[in-house]
Amino acid sequence: MAAGPGATSDTGPAAGAGQEAGEPVKPFTPEKAKEIIMSLEQPAVFCNMVFDWPAQHWTAEHLSEVLPGKRIRFRMGLKSTDTAPQFETACSYTEATLEEFLTWNCGQPRISGPFRDYDHSKFWAYADYKYFVNLFEDKTDIFQDVMWSDFGFPGRNGRESTLWIGSLGAHTPCHLDSYGCNLVFQVQGRKRWHLFPPEDTPFLYPTRIPYEESSVFSKVNVVNPDLKRFPQFRKARRHMVALSPGQVLFVPRHWWHYVESIDPVTVSVNSWIELEEDHQARVEEAITRTLVCALKTAEDPHNTRAWLNPTEVEETSHEVNCRYLNGAVSAFFNHYRTSKVIEMQALRTNGEELNVHNHMEVGQTGRQNLTLETVKQEAASPFGPDLVPVIQSPEEAPSERGGIFESDGKDFLGKDGEHFGKLHNTKRQRRMSRSENAIVEQVASHGTTAPSQTLISTDDLLDCLVNPQETDVLTSFPPTT
């Protein structure tokens, strides 16, 4: 397997103290990598960070030897694309071993076994979204092969990761993840990522059907869009990168993504990193679940498979959903109270530190300013040869797209690096939406302490969501179907 570009230290910093001469050095310390991940608001590719991870050898071939006889569910999709997204509800499924997958993927005609009904020239196969804990039940040592601690998350390894193994053309339709941000390690083959910023959400025509907790899908097939039906999609700012083995993509919170395998076999490993904002997102997701389940089962009580994503086991009852909602609201308030205390403590501590700095500045203003200027410049752009921003692609007609080498990340680097500053955004405070505010006020009107078991009833929920202000927003929303 090819190592990441420049895996020997020619693009990294010189070996530091205690480092053997010629031994590769990681371009970022775990602390620096985490700082970047927590502050960056645009996708970027980390290079030269995983050359010593044992997981870099996890080709599909190698994994088939690690998991002999292990039956894995493959999602089967059609290579020919329509303007409609190929949602998981429209795919078929088969259970097979990795060995059977590799045999089928050689493309020999007339094979027997689980893939016998799938002509290799017409179908792709995807063992997607497989939690390590389910795949490697009795081989937990393998979790250590993935070392997210290098990115500043101590103890995080395969246990908190998922594995994706696909054939050419295998893809995940465009969606955003409600929780966390994402780190994706490309192990074998290349995957092309089409990313769109959260601000472009209206241009992606979001939908909750098929319903899956934590995923908001787009109605647009972003590689073959129906622009008559989704005219606003023209305004969506596509960012594109072909992720190669050895590279790690950082996907910031709420960035939309469509991901396709562009080599005969691809393997990747990812981990979603929890964020502070997830507490609020959990409340939002609980509200969504309650509404989707209630309305869809009312519409047709017998056909959940049509709207429930196959990743969801079954629709849950209204009672269960209300309990879930109350749990999420309680957790949100508990967290909010704790973080307020921490914030107060930090303010107090920072206040003391601020006084020390003010004191130091007296008498050394010139030099101090110079240093601050340097620090500011460094903070403005973390980019360089080992952290490559994924930038916006010049939009072209869909039929002209599709060269698989259009961006390997490195192409985006200007020699002088001047443009990086403009591309570098830092996290903004996200304001609560009106309905979220309404929920919080609803809870607050019940008292100032964190809510106990079942504080929010169905009527409370309806009071928040079905009021003239909210319905007004709904009636001004342009219909798309």
Ligand SMILES: O=C(O)CCC(=O)C(=O)O
């Ligand atoms: O690799 C893929 O097909 C999709 C990955 C994805 O959606 C994710 O990591 O959030």
